[in-house]
Amino acid sequence: MSDDNTLFPVPARLLDPAQCPEPYVKSYEQYKEMHRESIENPDQFFGKLATELLSWSKPFHTVRHGDFEHGNIAWFLEGELNASYNCVDRHALADPNKVAIIYEADEPNQSENITYGELLRKVCQLAGVLRAHGIRKGDTVAIYMPMIPEAMVAFLACARIGALHSVIFAGFSSEALRDRVQDASCRLVLTSDQGKRGGKTVETKKIVDEALKACPSVETVIVCQRTGADVPMKEGRDFWWSDEVSKRCNYLTPETMHAEDPLFLLYTSGSTGSPKGVLHTTAGYLLGAAATVKYVFDYHPGDIFACMADVGWITGHSYIVYGPLALGATTVLFESIPTYPTPARYWELIAKHKVTQFYTAPTAIRALRRLGDDWVKGHDLSSLRVLGTVGEPINPEAWHWYNDNVGKGRCAIVDTYWQTETGSHIVTPLPGAIATKPGSATVPFFGIDIAILDPVTGKELVGNNVTGVLAVKKSWPSVARSVYNNHQRYMETYLKPYPGYYFTGDGATRDKDGYIWIRGRVDDVINVSGHRLSTAEIESALIMHHSVAETAVIGAADDVTGQCIHAFICLKPGVSNHSTDLSKELILQVRKVIGPFAAPKKIYLVEDLPKTRSGKLMRRILRKIIAGESDSLGDISTLADPSVVEVLIAKVAKS
Numbered sequence: 001m002s003d004d005n006t007l008f009p010v011p012a013r014l015l016d017p018a019q020c021p022e023p024y025v026k027s028y029e030q031y032k033e034m035h036r037e038s039i040e041n042p043d044q045f046f047g048k049l050a051t052e053l054l055s056w057s058k059p060f061h062t063v064r065h066g067d068f069e070h071g072n073i074a075w076f077l078e079g080e081l082n083a084s085y086n087c088v089d090r091h092a093l094a095d096p097n098k099v100a101i102i103y104e105a106d107e108p109n110q111s112e113n114i115t116y117g118e119l120l121r122k123v124c125q126l127a128g129v130l131r132a133h134g135i136r137k138g139d140t141v142a143i144y145m146p147m148i149p150e151a152m153v154a155f156l157a158c159a160r161i162g163a164l165h166s167v168i169f170a171g172f173s174s175e176a177l178r179d180r181v182q183d184a185s186c187r188l189v190l191t192s193d194q195g196k197r198g199g200k201t202v203e204t205k206k207i208v209d210e211a212l213k214a215c216p217s218v219e220t221v222i223v224c225q226r227t228g229a230d231v232p233m234k235e236g237r238d239f240w241w242s243d244e245v246s247k248r249c250n251y252l253t254p255e256t257m258h259a260e261d262p263l264f265l266l267y268t269s270g271s272t273g274s275p276k277g278v279l280h281t282t283a284g285y286l287l288g289a290a291a292t293v294k295y296v297f298d299y300h301p302g303d304i305f306a307c308m309a310d311v312g313w314i315t316g317h318s319y320i321v322y323g324p325l326a327l328g329a330t331t332v333l334f335e336s337i338p339t340y341p342t343p344a345r346y347w348e349l350i351a352k353h354k355v356t357q358f359y360t361a362p363t364a365i366r367a368l369r370r371l372g373d374d375w376v377k378g379h380d381l382s383s384l385r386v387l388g389t390v391g392e393p394i395n396p397e398a399w400h401w402y403n404d405n406v407g408k409g410r411c412a413i414v415d416t417y418w419q420t421e422t423g424s425h426i427v428t429p430l431p432g433a434i435a436t437k438p439g440s441a442t443v444p445f446f447g448i449d450i451a452i453l454d455p456v457t458g459k460e461l462v463g464n465n466v467t468g469v470l471a472v473k474k475s476w477p478s479v480a481r482s483v484y485n486n487h488q489r490y491m492e493t494y495l496k497p498y499p500g501y502y503f504t505g506d507g508a509t510r511d512k513d514g515y516i517w518i519r520g521r522v523d524d525v526i527n528v529s530g531h532r533l534s535t536a537e538i539e540s541a542l543i544m545h546h547s548v549a550e551t552a553v554i555g556a557a558d559d560v561t562g563q564c565i566h567a568f569i570c571l572k573p574g575v576s577n578h579s580t581d582l583s584k585e586l587i588l589q590v591r592k593v594i595g596p597f598a599a600p601k602k603i604y605l606v607e608d609l610p611k612t613r614s615g616k617l618m619r620r621i622l623r624k625i626i627a628g629e630s631d632s633l634g635d636i637s638t639l640a641d642p643s644v645v646e647v648l649i650a651k652v653a654k655s
């Protein structure tokens with residue numbers, strides 16, 4: 001195994017009360033003890049946490065019910081609460097002038113603060129609009145909006161009246177939007193005239209109009225004005241947001257919701273089939289989001305929390321909207337991209353707003369690393385305490401770059417492993433307690449009883465130094481309860497593959513110290529001559545080469561070895577891609593870092609890789625191209641740039 005086992009201790013600064021607020025968990029022993037308690041005594045542990053972090057209009061008596069065998073998970077059964085009350089009212093009542101949202105607009109000079117008092121009025125008004133248009137508890141509302149404060153208001157207005165929101169990332173095509181609106185039979189769509197991103201204009205309303213040609217369930221569209229562009233409005237269906245809210249009261253009583261009433265659905269793609277509407281319920285989800293903001297980001301009152309994800313993904317749901325607001329935090333909503341107007345944008349944002357927790361994806365870190373260290377220099381990043389990553393394994397090169405250049409060695413790095421379905425982090429370090437290893441998501445969060453299973457027999461692999469598939473033995477509050485309108489698919493995808501367990505779909509190793517290393521989706525595991533390799537491991541080796549900016553490694557069928565490795569490589573700017581010596585060097589690099597058996601059989605030097613808009617590599621597409629199945633690539637509309645595919649097909653054909 002080529003994992004770097006060097007332990008990076010908790011930076012001393014975080015444990016020095018003169019420099020930082022006292023972390024909630026201060027030592028590995030304390031983490032161990034709390035984790036043990038959360039597993040052995042979940043009723044007590046989560047009962048206490050749910051009372052401490054959430055406000056209930058009616059208390060619960062039963063903490064936990066159901067199991068993974070029956071797929072009938074329920075938490076805090078008799079309890080009643082409203083998510084919008086928890087995220088807005090209680091903080092607005094305590095301190096209406098506290099800033100809830102820092103909106104960092106696409107153009108840096110246009111940022112704006114929204115207080116909890118203002119947020120409450122906006123949420124109530126929009127909730128009134130939804131009601132006036134006939135939306136009731138249990139209805140589904142689609143949100144297709146750019147990263148503007150009204151998008152967050154939209155989430156909370158739905159939650160206030162008990163309507164389920166289905167947020168569709170505003171980069172999705174009209175067809176993808178149509179499929180999702182149809183699947184959930186949404187009655188109303190919240191959208192905007194246009195969007196702004198990286199200086200470019202996005203035709204949001206046009207895309208909605210196109211999608212709605214085939215969505216008979218939609219009766220109403222409420223259009224927020226982001227740019228003020230002259231967009232067509234359909235009589236009787238489309239209404240301006242500003243006109244509508246101006247008619248509504250500034251206060252609307254929140255609907256009483258049961259703990260297990262659905263809060264939202266969010267579509268996510270699996271390896272096969274149409275996207276699934278993952279369903280989350282009110283109390284458990286909210287508790288998971290709030291508890292991880294508290295413990296994983298070590299959130300303290302006064303902190304400025306900045307998650308760079310889009311609200312269209314689960315990371316935005318949990319760590320821009322629900323988690324921070326549930327704790328009454330100030331949360332940053334970033335409309336732009338890391339390179340607009342320059343690659344210093346993130347660092348300017350941190351310095352400008354004195355951000356304390358910063359959360360982004362390895363793909364962004366790699367992209368910025370590729371552009372050089374100079375962009376980070378000269379910005380005051382001293383407010384930072386915790387730097388998070390999410391979405392994919394972080395290769396040690398990127399981890400070190402983040403730690404050295406952004407964190408200056410004085411911040412905690414939290415590599416948070418979780419999924420749309422888990423609702424909140426499930427394997428992650430805690431800033432004041434867990435020494436980190438670059439590339440390892442480290443240890444299970446509270447309530448997560450992790451298991452590594454033999455993929456074939458399903459038997460649990462106990463002890464350390466084991467590799468298998470990652471599963472969870474017992475339910476935790478924020479695990480998804482169902483797939484919208486398709487509970488059978490929920491059972492089949494997550495609970496039936498290994499009966500009694502929640503199956504993550506990821507491979508993982510527990511190393512000699514009990515640390516968890518995520519190996520990528522199990523469909524990305526490559527087996528070469530019986531050696532099990534993770535694509536991430538090989539990619540990590542390749543990216544250590546000074547010429548390499550980004551890589552994607554896949555397994556291809558091989559007559560002799562079962563599978564062999566093909567590596568797609570994007571070079572850093574200015575590196576010539578015509579050299580055959582470079583391919584040799586790269587193969588040597590992998591041989592050196594992992595071993596001869598891991599050496600790629602083929603290297604393709606390419607300009608770009610197929611990625612989703614959230615930055616995930618679509619290895620499935622590369623596998624198909626290599627397998628000569630370019631005519632059955634499936635849906636490529638979710639790619640950030642679908643034209644990449646043609647270029648790759650030509651490249652592979654020529655080689």
Ligand code: 6R9
Binds near residue numbers: 392505
């Ligand atoms: C939150 C989110 C989930 C999949 C997951 C895994 C990968 C996420 C990771 C990670 C390694 C991490 N993943 N975080 N892999 N280390 N820290 O990304 O949700 O979009 O549903 O993706 O992403 O493969 O199964 P989602």
